[in-house]
Amino acid sequence: MIENIRKKLQHFREIEGEFPNKNLLITLESQPLLALLKAQKTIFPALYWQDKELLQTIVCFGAIDDSETIPQVKGDIRYYGGLAFQQQGEQWPDFPAIRFIRPALEFIEQDNKLTLTCHFDSHFSVTQSLTLIDQLQPPVALQNMNAELLSRHDLPTKKQWAELVDLAIEYKALLPKVVLSRQTELVCRESINHCDLLYQWQIANPASFHFSFQFSADYIFIGCSPERLFSRHNNQLHTEALAGTVNRGRNAREDAILLQSLLTDKKIDRENYLVQEFIIANLKRLKADVVCDQPRVMQLHNVQHLCVPIHAQLTPQTTDADLLYKLHPTPAVGGSPKLPALQFINDNEPYLRGWYAGAVGYISEQKSDFSVAIRSALISNNKIKLFAGAGIVTGSIAEQEWLELDNKIHTVLEIISQTEDN
Structure with a gap:
């Protein structure tokens, strides 16, 4: 070659x-x-x-x-x-x-x-x-991870998380929804091969965006995100409101019951509607014609989400910069209203999100494609930072939301800690 x-x-x-x-x-x-x-x-x-x-x-x-x-x-x-x-x-x-x-x-x-x-x-x-x-070197075979975990540190801690959730709910008159998040830093005995990790992540969740960005030898940002920010083909735009999460069931019957709860739960419906409303309003500000599909359920390895596909016809004057600035970040990762939610996160979260929950993808004249960088990780040598968030609305319970964060990083934890026999 x-x-x-x-x-x-x-x-x-x-x-x-x-x-x-x-x-x-x-x-x-x-x-x-x-x-x-x-x-x-x-x-x-x-x-x-x-x-x-x-x-x-x-x-x-x-x-x-x-x-x-x-x-x-x-x-x-x-x-x-x-x-x-x-x-x-x-x-x-x-x-x-x-x-x-x-x-x-x-x-x-x-x-x-x-x-x-x-x-x-x-x-x-x-x-x-x-x-x-x-x-360029010839391809090297991908293999299972086999990392020995030395330590785990959550930021915020579980106690800090409960306090943050309570504080967010106190602000419900100003903030109908705010998405709070957690950084989980794992330290392994050996350095982490990001390609092997991404390969196993792809197998677990194939119908997702898979990405890796490395600009130097020091840091690598990878992800396996189910969430599209937007895909543009000429003047046709496809996006989605992805908000509302439940676990996968232990068997087919339980899985079906949980799936149905996504479609009928009032708290989840309210959480998703805030995202729909934001996306539609901002596309209309760009003079786009907007149509929404019926809600559907997106099933992943450990969780399932409520998803409403959204389509738009853009004007010829609309640029990718317009779309990025109008649509990012959505209430699915920030909250609603946008600016008060972002201010709350900036004032209260005890770590820097960086590109987590950011927008990643590519731009070209005919087509541009962007994912919301959730289910992502920042890797540096033998350290990996995992990120997960949960939408806090009236009725949210801190303990349940903490478990949702654990479920969202569970796939990566499984991959990292598996043995060669697996």
């Missing part, structure tokens, strides 16, 4: 020069892209993206542009990145308020075909692209 790419690049240079202003598209034999990502230890940025419908799997290496603004793009240009949960204040290292990169090498598997796009902008050289190609 490497030699084939080198020859194509060298021939491309003969035609377009050392600094091309157009991309080179190369068709390749199929490669396991997550295994290809696992093999690379020295190339940054290194990104992975798989959409919820499993239509596209993408791996990117290197960058010809690195921007802390939301790009507007034309032609065959594509940017990958995300926005933090809140754009104000301190953020995580490597993950500022906004960060998007245009990759140097972009591998895309779609319709059982693998293509490589070598990106150029008249400033990035063929020689630089060849240098990246020469650094």
Whole structure:
């Protein structure tokens, strides 16, 4: 594969020069892209993206542009990145308020075909692209995790959580809903391989967005999120109100009873309606025509959610930046009304959310796709921070919401602590 790419690049240079202003598209034999990502230890940025419908799997290496603004793009240009949960204040290292990169090498598997796009902008050289190609290592087999947990630390603690929930309910006149969250830091004996973890997470929850963003050797942000922020195809937009959670049942009968409770529970209906109302109102502010589908239940490995699909016809003037700023963060991860909820979170949560509950995805002229970065984790060597949130409304009980947080990280805890015999 490497030699084939080198020859194509060298021939491309003969035609377009050392600094091309157009991309080179190369068709390749199929490669396991997550295994290809696992093999690379020295190339940054290194990104992975798989959409919820499993239509596209993408791996990117290197960058010809690195921007802390939301790009507007034309032609065959594509940017990958995300926005933090809140754009104000301190953020995580490597993950500022906004960060998007245009990759140097972009591998895309779609319709059982693998293509490589070598990106150029008249400033990035063929020689630089060849240098990246020469650094690529062959795919490395993915395997089960086998990590020994040394410690666990929850922030807020269970006592602090109960106090936070009580405080949020006291504010119910100003805050009908606020989403509170928890960071669970695990320390393992050995370093954590994020590709192996993501591979097992994909198996447990296949119908989700799967992503990995690594901008340096120090930090990796990964996720297996069930929640779409939006998918735009030209002027057609698809989004969803995803709010309201119950467990999976221990057997088919219990599972069906719990599923039905999602569709009939008044507290859950109120929680989901606040998200619908927010999305519809903000799309209409962009002069979009909006239609909602009937509620349905999204079933995952350990939990199930109430989901209302929403579709919109956008005006030609609407940009991806407009959509990101209007729709992010939704009440599903922040609360309602938006600004008081965000202020409450900023004032009271004892840790920085960073890109957790932020927006991650890609932007191109014809299509843009973004997930809400829930069910996510920040990895650094042998430490992993897991995140989970719960919507607090009138009637919420702190103990039950704490158990919901545990259920939302249970899949990852299972994966990390499994033995080789499993």
